[in-house]
Amino acid sequence: MSSSAKAEVRIYQNYINGQWVGSSTGETFPVYDPSIEDVIANIAAASSDDVDRAVVAARRAFDAGPWRQTTAQDRGRVLFRLAAKVNENASMLAELESRNTGKPIVEAEYDIADVATCFEYYGGLATKVLGQVNPVPTNALSFTLREPAGVAGQIIPWNYPLLMAAWKLAPALAAGCTCVLKPAEQTPLTALEFASWLEGIGLPPGVVNVVNGAGEITGAALVAHPGVDKIAFTGSAPVGKLIMKSAAETLKRVSLELGGKSPNIFFADADWEAAIDGALFGVFINQGEVCSAGSRILVERRIYSKFVEAMTEKTKRIKLGPPLDRNTKMGPLVSKDQYERVTSYLEIGKKEAKVAAGGSRAKQFSKGYYVEPTIFYDVDNSARIAREEIFGPIASVIPFDGENNAIQIANDTPYGLAAAVWTRDIYKAFRVVKSFRAGIIWVNHMQPTYVEAPWGGYKQSGFGRELGPWGLEEYLETKQVFVNLDETPIGWY
C-alpha cells in the first residue's frame, strides 16, 4: 500500500509569471495524507529570491501589463471562467482537498461548491464598482475613482485551502489587482491545480502567482517585500502580529482574519434538538479546525446537566473514519504538528476540567492523526482550554446563570470573531446580539457562511472584512478628483 502510494508522489513547482518554475535553491518539501501519514506530493520551496521574482512579475503585470487595460466586464468574465473550471473539476478538487487536509469528502464537496460561488459572486461584482460625486460647496466638481490597490500578497491557512484562496483571489481580481498567493505549506495542492488553468482561461502572465513554502521563509519574504502593496492574511493570532509588525516597515495595507474562541450560548428555552445539534456542529465540523469554531459552549444552569448528557450521548456516535469514506463525519487532523498541539490541550484540559466524552487519540486507527471529539465540562472561563484557540475537536462547556452572566462570560475573551445564541425569546436574542463584541453573530444556528455577507473579527480576531462588497473594498484605493469650474485666478499673491 505504502509503496504504491509512494509511486504516485508528484512534484509541484511554483507558478511565477505564467510559468512553472523550480526553487532557486533546489529545495523541496513533502505534503502528506494525514489519514495514512504518507507523502503524497513534493513541492518546490520558494526562497526569498523566488518570492522576489513572483512579486516583480505581479508588479509588472499591474504597472504595465495588459491586466491594467482590461475592462471590468472582462475581469468579470475571467472570474466566471474560473468558476466554471472549478465546477468542471469539482470532484477532483474535493478529493484532493479531502486527502490532503483529512476533512470528510462530503464537507470538501461543499467547500469546492463555495469556491465556485465565490468566483461567480465577484465576477458579478466586478462591474458594480462605482465612484461617487462629492458635494463640495465651491464652484467645482469633486468625484471619487475606485482603483485597484496594486499587488496583493495573500497568505492562507490549511483548514479550507482552496476556499480561503478564493476569498482572497476573487475580490482581488475583480478589483483589478495582481496577486502573489502563498498557500499553507501543509495543503498547497488544490491551489496549484487551480493555477494550472490560469493561462488557459486567458489570464495574462504575472496576474496570479503561487509561491510555496514555510511561513517563516516564503510568507515572511512576501510580507517584507517592498513591491507588495497589500497583505491579506488568514491564520493564527501570533503570526498576525508578526505580519503587522513586518508590514509596518513598508506601510503596507493589512487585513487580518485571525483566530477565535467563539461562544455558543444556549438559553433554557432553546429548541432542544436543534440546540444539541448546533452545539456539536458548531465545534466539531471540519474536526474543529475552524477559526469560528464554537469552542466555548455556554449553557444556562437550569438545563446544564441534561445538556452535557445529551451532547455526550450524541458525540459518542460521531463517525470517525477515512476522509474519502462518504459516511465519515470526522477525519484526522491535518498534520502531526496539529495533532501534537491538540493532544497537548487534552492533557491540559484534564487538569482544568472534567471529561464527558473523548479525551484521547482515536485508538481504533493504527495510523493517522485521529483525535476523539472531546467534551470538557465544568470549565471555568479563565481556564486555558477556555481562553486559548485549540483548533481541534475540543469543546469547553461552561455553565451560566441568566442573561447578564452569559454576556459577561461570552465577552470575556481576547478574541471577537464569532458568537451564536440559541433562544426562542426574540427580545433576549437581540439584546444578546447587541452586547457581543464579535464580527459575526448567529441566532439559532452556528457556522453558516455566505459569500454575500461580511466575515471578519473584532478585538484580537483581526480587522478588515472578507466576502460581499466589504471583501472588494479591501482591494480598492480611493482617488479624489477635484475639477475647478471657476476660471478666475486664485488671486492670493
Ligand code: ADP
Ligand atoms: P498554523 O500554525 O496553524 O499553521 P499559521 O498562522 O502559522 O497557523 O499559518 C497560517 C499561514 O501563515 C500559513 O500559510 C503559514 O505558512 C503562514 N505563516 C506562518 N508564519 C508566518 C510568518 N512569520 N510570516 C508570514 N507568513 C507566515
Ligand code: MG
Ligand atoms: Mg504556524
